[in-house]
Amino acid sequence: MNHLSINLRNRKNTISRNLYGQFSEHLGRGIYGGIYVGEDSDISHINGMRQDVVEALKKIKVPVLRWPGGCFADEYHWKDGIGPRESRKKMVNTHWGGLVEDNSFGTHEFMELCRQLGCEPYVNGNLGSGTVQEMSEWMEYMTFDGISPMAELRAQNGHPQPWRVHYFGVGNENWGCGGSMRPEYYADEYRRYQTYVRNYGDNRVFRIACGPNADDYNWTQKLMEIAGPYMDGLTLHYYTQPGKNRSATDFDENDYYVVLKNALRMEELVSSHLQIMHRYDPAHNVALLVDEWGTWYDVEPGTNPGFLYQQNTMRDAIAAAATLNIFNQYSSRVKMANIAQMVNVLQSMILTEGAKMVLTPTYHVFDLFSVHQEATLVGSWLEAGETGPAGCRVPLLSQSASVDGDGVLHITLVNLSASSSCSIRTTLEGMEEIGTVSAQVLSGAIQGKNDFEAPQRIQPAPLKNVDIGRDCFDLELPACSVAAIAVR
Ligand code: AHR
Known part of the structure; x- marks a missing residue:
């Protein structure tokens, strides 16, 4: 029997809802067709946003949406989209x-999408090929409430009221597609550009600097050294290959474990970058934001290689769930994460084909994990073995736990084994007596997926046979599964 111990007296920090953030770029059918169908579409929409997709995304409580890129951000000139x-x-x-x-989806449309989703906008500015003036004017256009050239232009375009834009990224992947810069050069450019990204009225900007690619620790070190005091957040991009x-x-099974092992590398990357950040900023003024992450495979056969359209299986669900557990565990300083990307691109929540829509296994993981948003992380420890073939061993289980505002304990537990179920005893300290335990589980064959022929093949179901004691409970997790357990 494997063991999970949870100490409810060991209360830590709040888990930011923004760890469950999304990213949508002007890429393939990520926006056009996937979210935005335009006002003349036969597909049911409000102001051009397809309602099936918006309603599904509202259910998983998307907290924040990053836009317009990605690499696209450093080529985007916002005035072309108004x-x-x-x-x-x-x-x-x-x-x-x-x-x-054709720029038919621009600033106004993005803000309308955020309004419909009920999420915060995270706008990524163009440092690579745009000017300081252009970046500065974008913030003025979006947030200035008064008489100014940009506020008047916004009013002429039908939106006299300013929007609230808290999260603003000053460039994207400036070590690569955003300008092939050296960290020293970018850090100086960052300092210059961010100076002109103004706070107007009561809109306070959370300034986000482009951080490292995967294990580029030198980038983090230079950025923190040169520009640390000028930023609120530093990004990290890591894709599971x-x-x-x-x-x-x-x-096959071997390929499955390779992906999980690579996904779990997130923990090493996050903790190593945090160590560097602690050194330069022991007061934790700068947060780490993993604003691009997820699995990246070959595109679906027959589709445009530039559109990054890929299917999504239980393997992706397990990779996502184990990664989200890592983010929860490091949530004292990891304050945002944005999976790439929300619809039809890379590890998406949703796939569309014309008017049809499919919710992926990864969508269901985000649904199950949404209970952690703004809950308090509590201490949890596993005593469990490993699984996987020699040379590609991974931990058998992954976990995180939190207590929400109503005092409900939420545990998300992942069985990484491709083929074996496992039994787990969970012992609770700090809860007088267990009342009820309810659990939902997402499971299936490692290649299990939803598609347009069978859109509901993989979906959560109640987990039966939970055996409850005074301060512990036992359950059996199927192979390749993700469970969300609520203890009252
Ligand atoms: O998400 C796809 C691309 O991956 C983004 O545009 C870029 O930032 C990253 O390399």
Whole structure:
């Protein structure tokens, strides 16, 4: 029997809801077709936003949405995306398939999407190919309440009231697609650009600097040294790559464990970057934001390689759940994470095909984990073994636990084994007597997926046979499963 111990007296920090954030870029069908269908579409929509997708996303309580990129952000000129749609300037989306971008989804449409989702906007500015003035004016356009050239332009375009924009990114991947810069150079540029990203009225900007790619510790060190005092957040990008077999759906057990091992590397990366940040900023003024993460496979056969459209299986659900447990455990300083990407791109929540929509196994993980948003992390410890083939061993279980505002204890538990169920005894300290334990579980074959033919093949179901004692309970987790357990 494996053991999980939880001490409810060991209360830690609040888990920011923003760890469950999303990212949508002008990439493939991530926005066009996937979310935004335009006002003339036959697909049911409100102001051009497809309602099936918006309603599904509201259910998982999307807290924050990052836009317009990604690599696209450092080529995006926001003024091309405002004003009457028919006269908006077109551009070539050079990063993603070389398609013509007609700019019909711009600042106003993004803000409308956030309004419909009930989430915070996270706008990523263009440092790589844009000017300081352009970045400065974007913030003025969005948030200035008064008489100014940009506020007047916004009013002319139909929105006299300013929006609230708290999260603002000053460039994206400036070590790569955002300008191929050295950390010293970017750090100086960051300092200059962010100076002109103003706080207007009571809109307080949370300034976000471009952080490292995966294990580029030198980048983090230089950024913290040169620009640390000028930022509120530093980003980290890390994508889980498969081994030689890059198919999203056609893989064996060995491929499954390779992906999980690579996904779990997130813990080493987060803790190592945090160590550097602690050294330069012991007061924790700067948060770490993992604003791009997820699995990255080959595109679905027959689809545009530039669109990054991939299917999603139980393997992705397990990778997502184990990663979210890591974020919860490090939530004292990891304050935001944005999976890439929300719809139709990489590890998405939702896939669409015309008017049809499919919720992926990863969507269901976000649904199960939403109970942790703004709850208090509590101490939890596992005594469990490992699983996987020699050379690719991973922990058998992954966990995190929190207590919400109503005093309910939420535990998210993952069985990483591809083929074996496992029994777990959970012992609670600090709860007088267990009343009820209810659990939902998502499970299936490692290649299990939802598609347009069978959209509900993989979905959560109640976990039966939970054996409850005074201060402990026993349960059996199926192979390859994610459980969300509520203890009252
Ligand atoms: O999410 C796809 C791309 O991955 C983003 O545009 C870029 O920032 C990263 O390299």
